[in-house]
Amino acid sequence: MSKPLLTILATACALALPALAHSRPVTLTAQLKNYGGDGAYLAAYLTDAKGAYVRTLWVAGGKAKYHKHLSDWSRLSAGDAKRLDGVTGASVGAGRTLKVTADLADALIDAGYEIRIDAAAEDMRDSPSEVRVPLSKANAGKPQAGKQYIQSVTFQLQ
Amino acid sequence: MSWKAIHRWLGLTIGTLAVVLGVTGAILAIDPVQQAWQAPAAPGDLAVAPLVERVTRTVPGAEEIRHLPSGAIVVFSFAGDQPQASYVDPVDGRVLGAWQASALPRWVKNLHRSLLLGDAGRWGAAGIALAMGLVCVSALVLLLRRMGGWQRLAARVRGSLAQRIHVVAGRVVLAVLFLTSLTALTMSASTLGLVALDTRTEPEVLSVVTGKPALPGAQLATLQSLAVQDLRKLNFPGATDPEDTWKVATAQGQGWIDRYSGQMLAWQDATFAQRAYDLAVVLHTGEAAWPWAVVLGLVGASVLLFWLSGVVIWWQARRQAPHITGNTPLAQADVLIFVASEGGSTWGFAQTLQDALSQCGHRVHTSALENFRTTAATRQVFVLAATYGEGQAPAHASHALEHIARLNASAVPVTVLGFGDRQFPAFCAFAEALDQTLRAQGWPTLLPVECIHQQSGQQFAQWGVALAQALGEPLVLAHVPRVPPTAKLTLMARQDYPGATGQATAILRFAWPAQGLGARLRGHGLARFAAGDLVGIVPPGSAVPRYYSLASGWEDGFLEICVRQMPGGLCSTHLLGLQTGDSITAFIRSNPGFALPRTRRPVLLIGAGTGVAPLAGFIRRNDRRTPMHLYFGGRDPARDFYFGPEIQRWLGEGRLATLQTVFSRVPDGGGYVQDALRRDAERVRSLVAQGAIVRVCGGRAMAQGVAETLDVVLAPLQLNVAKLKAKERYAEDVF
Numbered sequence: 001m002s003k004p005l006l007t008i009l010a011t012a013c014a015l016a017l018p019a020l021a022h023s024r025p026v027t028l029t030a031q032l033k034n035y036g037g038d039g040a041y042l043a044a045y046l047t048d049a050k051g052a053y054v055r056t057l058w059v060a061g062g063k064a065k066y067h068k069h070l071s072d073w074s075r076l077s078a079g080d081a082k083r084l085d086g087v088t089g090a091s092v093g094a095g096r097t098l099k100v101t102a103d104l105a106d107a108l109i110d111a112g113y114e115i116r117i118d119a120a121a122e123d124m125r126d127s128p129s130e131v132r133v134p135l136s137k138a139n140a141g142k143p144q145a146g147k148q149y150i151q152s153v154t155f156q157l158q
Numbered sequence: 159m160s161w162k163a164i165h166r167w168l169g170l171t172i173g174t175l176a177v178v179l180g181v182t183g184a185i186l187a188i189d190p191v192q193q194a195w196q197a198p199a200a201p202g203d204l205a206v207a208p209l210v211e212r213v214t215r216t217v218p219g220a221e222e223i224r225h226l227p228s229g230a231i232v233v234f235s236f237a238g239d240q241p242q243a244s245y246v247d248p249v250d251g252r253v254l255g256a257w258q259a260s261a262l263p264r265w266v267k268n269l270h271r272s273l274l275l276g277d278a279g280r281w282g283a284a285g286i287a288l289a290m291g292l293v294c295v296s297a298l299v300l301l302l303r304r305m306g307g308w309q310r311l312a313a314r315v316r317g318s319l320a321q322r323i324h325v326v327a328g329r330v331v332l333a334v335l336f337l338t339s340l341t342a343l344t345m346s347a348s349t350l351g352l353v354a355l356d357t358r359t360e361p362e363v364l365s366v367v368t369g370k371p372a373l374p375g376a377q378l379a380t381l382q383s384l385a386v387q388d389l390r391k392l393n394f395p396g397a398t399d400p401e402d403t404w405k406v407a408t409a410q411g412q413g414w415i416d417r418y419s420g421q422m423l424a425w426q427d428a429t430f431a432q433r434a435y436d437l438a439v440v441l442h443t444g445e446a447a448w449p450w451a452v453v454l455g456l457v458g459a460s461v462l463l464f465w466l467s468g469v470v471i472w473w474q475a476r477r478q479a480p481h482i483t484g485n486t487p488l489a490q491a492d493v494l495i496f497v498a499s500e501g502g503s504t505w506g507f508a509q510t511l512q513d514a515l516s517q518c519g520h521r522v523h524t525s526a527l528e529n530f531r532t533t534a535a536t537r538q539v540f541v542l543a544a545t546y547g548e549g550q551a552p553a554h555a556s557h558a559l560e561h562i563a564r565l566n567a568s569a570v571p572v573t574v575l576g577f578g579d580r581q582f583p584a585f586c587a588f589a590e591a592l593d594q595t596l597r598a599q600g601w602p603t604l605l606p607v608e609c610i611h612q613q614s615g616q617q618f619a620q621w622g623v624a625l626a627q628a629l630g631e632p633l634v635l636a637h638v639p640r641v642p643p644t645a646k647l648t649l650m651a652r653q654d655y656p657g658a659t660g661q662a663t664a665i666l667r668f669a670w671p672a673q674g675l676g677a678r679l680r681g682h683g684l685a686r687f688a689a690g691d692l693v694g695i696v697p698p699g700s701a702v703p704r705y706y707s708l709a710s711g712w713e714d715g716f717l718e719i720c721v722r723q724m725p726g727g728l729c730s731t732h733l734l735g736l737q738t739g740d741s742i743t744a745f746i747r748s749n750p751g752f753a754l755p756r757t758r759r760p761v762l763l764i765g766a767g768t769g770v771a772p773l774a775g776f777i778r779r780n781d782r783r784t785p786m787h788l789y790f791g792g793r794d795p796a797r798d799f800y801f802g803p804e805i806q807r808w809l810g811e812g813r814l815a816t817l818q819t820v821f822s823r824v825p826d827g828g829g830y831v832q833d834a835l836r837r838d839a840e841r842v843r844s845l846v847a848q849g850a851i852v853r854v855c856g857g858r859a860m861a862q863g864v865a866e867t868l869d870v871v872l873a874p875l876q877l878n879v880a881k882l883k884a885k886e887r888y889a890e891d892v893f
Contacts, residue, residue, distance in 0.1 A: 037259075037264070038264060038268070062277075063349060063351065064351060064354070065348050065349060065351070065354075065355060068356070068360070071360065074359065074360065075359060075360045075362060076362075078359035078360075078362075122259075123259030123260065124259065125221075125222060125234045125241070125243070145239075147236070147239075147241065148241045
């Protein structure tokens, strides 16, 4: 099967499953460093065990012109026409915290899925896959450090 | 809406915000200048491959190389967990120091592009840029109108200080300011999402793991053939991802290179929109060339200058705006007065005329010229018309001529009175054009067209006498112009002459009251002046100032005039009666058309009688020893050779190159000054052929005689006085 088709199938499952099976809200909290720049653009998204894009959890920063600086997300999610539907907000200032909630199917947990965050800020370098957190029960509540912009990121399963 | 209205109201309202953008823009221009000093630019012939080799050697963990628009090389890396950005010397890969995108606080840039108001502010800033573009376009239209076309764009600017600042600075920076507005709009269009720069997604390409080791960057053929000066950005493949690729970005586009084979896996050309945007950024920020950033900084700061001078110009015009009192409704009026005024002073004359006619029992209606019409009740029409620039109508009456040409004439006499300045080549041209149109249409007139020079109240009163006779009514036109703030001047010294025909004459020297800067900015006290400017003196018992040409500049430390007793003259009697220590009240009126520009060209000065005064002032200040040649005409060397001893001294000092004197009332005196010019025709022609500037000062008959003589003398050069005037090489100060 071709890769895009697989991706679409996976996406369809992930999105359809919550309606059929159990799902739970996942809260993602990202605390930004004082990196000394303008508000950061962030894209939080889910990839599967093979590194294929599943769905977008949140995009902070509304100007499409700058979305290419979130380069991994931008490339991986290119086939997802609805990637921005209902999951966008303002860019996140240095030192501030982003807190978003998404409904995730139980089946995604402990199944090799990863939460990834791409980050970028004006005049500074892009940081694709700034942080990658495996979506496992064991990781829940454990802060993880990012490379450049993110002080720590934590997800909570409810 | 007229261009003038657009320019004025956009400038006064949105211009206030544009000042914020201009000043912050000027501050932001510091960055490119400062960065230019921080790191050397990459040499033009250096290829990317050796640069990669040097960088990998000196910067462990390098992830990205950026070639900044300034030419400097910046390398991004990680030192442990710490992201680093360093300037690198492209020649040897040496790390020069840390790089920062800007040395300025971020709020400066955010104030500049969004007024610190987020997205709403970005729309606002784009609106300001659009308004500035419109202000620039309207400015060009007004500038061309004022100067009289493209050919005369570089000509000397006349007007008040604020007008001169506004126009001279505008001439210099208009194009850059317009470019800045356009580039700002280009940048806004993509930031606000109105234009998509590149809707394509990046191709999904991976390095193909073959088991062979990855190639070092220096061995990639693409990087060997790519010059650093074409490079924008080079991203190294990630150390932990074996399928990652090299990514190279140039002005032309971006490509992905396999880390094992060195093959270009994919290439995307930059879109047209992206290239246009990149060009706009470089032009708007000056980041590619610091001298351009300096230009942009100065232009940004000039917005403040334009706004301030613009506000002053608007305020001055507002103060002179028409306030006609006692206006009768049009339908009931038997006398109509129509006014075309540029600065507003002509309305003052209209008010005087209206008051005088009303006192004679007329019902008078005064209106702007564009409203020209007659009614059944109309018995007389007067048109008071000022001329603007090269013979144009004042802006508000720009279509009046065509309007009048379309009307059918009636039997009501229409009398035209022009206002202008003889120093302009097209003195009262608009009034004359109006008069011709009216006559061609068949309107009768009460009096032939008359032109008032420099708002002369005396000349206006004389016209009033003629009008009173024509109407058969006891009409008196006593125009009281608004007198600017005056200062007190104390007589230091006087030098008396018996005068040529028994009329006493004296050179009066007053102390110049030096002003502090604060007083000058507030417009208090006496303005600075130069020889050739005019001093307005209000004699006791009169409200009408008399003007005298100044024989000194403020730099001389005194104010000197030459006053001849006029029969029954209120002001000359007052002045000639002054003793040392007595004082007068006076103000300065600049006479920029007559003042001498800084020049190396020869200067031909022609004066008669007291008319030598401003010319003496020019010679006195000729510290640069410009070759000045004086033709002086008097009547009797024993009686009216004004400034005689000084002129002889200046001749010795080289301030005056040559002197020709003629005296009309002594045997073998040489006749009049025009006779001397005719005798010296060869020499005068040679001076004018060398580009000489000519200044003539004296009575009207003398000035006319000189002009006629010079027309004859200069004919072999295919030149005449009118042509010299048009080139601003010939000016008269006539009394």
